Amino acid sequence: MKRQFFFLSGVVGLSCALALPAHAQTQASKEKTADAATAVAHGTTKAEPTVVATADTATPALLTSNAPGARVPGTENGFPDVNPVFALRAGRMVCGSRRLPMDVKIEGADDQAVLLTWNRKSYILKRKPTSTGAYHFDDAKAGFVLIQIPTKSMLFDKKNMTRLADDCVPSP
Numbered sequence: 001m002k003r004q005f006f007f008l009s010g011v012v013g014l015s016c017a018l019a020l021p022a023h024a025q026t027q028a029s030k031e032k033t034a035d036a037a038t039a040v041a042h043g044t045t046k047a048e049p050t051v052v053a054t055a056d057t058a059t060p061a062l063l064t065s066n067a068p069g070a071r072v073p074g075t076e077n078g079f080p081d082v083n084p085v086f087a088l089r090a091g092r093m094v095c096g097s098r099r100l101p102m103d104v105k106i107e108g109a110d111d112q113a114v115l116l117t118w119n120r121k122s123y124i125l126k127r128k129p130t131s132t133g134a135y136h137f138d139d140a141k142a143g144f145v146l147i148q149i150p151t152k153s154m155l156f157d158k159k160n161m162t163r164l165a166d167d168c169v170p171s172p
Helices: 002-042
Strands: 091-095 100-106 113-118 121-127 135-139 144-148 153-157 162-170
Touching: 091 153, 100 153, 100 162, 113 135, 113 144, 121 144
Parallel strands: none
Antiparallel strands: 091 100, 091 162, 100 113, 113 121, 121 135, 135 144, 144 153, 153 162
8 A cells, every 4th residue: 555655646746847847838938929919919029030059059058158169267177166165174084884094185285186095005186176066186197086075085996997985084
């Protein structure tokens, strides 16, 4: 009985979620029709050119600017760089259930590079811009990527496409 109830409530929720965009679209078309009828009644109609974007000519909104081919300033991926709203966690960390040690130290006066110690080897990771608000550090030579979000840090190996460490938190 519970299964049927959960299934039915899921179907109802899904149908409501799918119906909202269609409802909004019909409301917008009704308003457009009403505006057009008012314009015809007052004799103020203008012929508006129809512009259709194709896959070749479409440009994402964040990449659009006055100069053709211009990108949003200060980014590598075309999206605005979002600075994290939390402090970078540095120091000794333990990772996962196996409690693997990792050490993160800030290099210099700002947080544009960190010194990462992993498996008794040290690596310099440079900060990369991100649109997510997380800290993203990368060492292209070693292939390491360090991502830090408010709750944890994660270490990835780009070369082998593996996650080396997860759930890294400051050691007590």
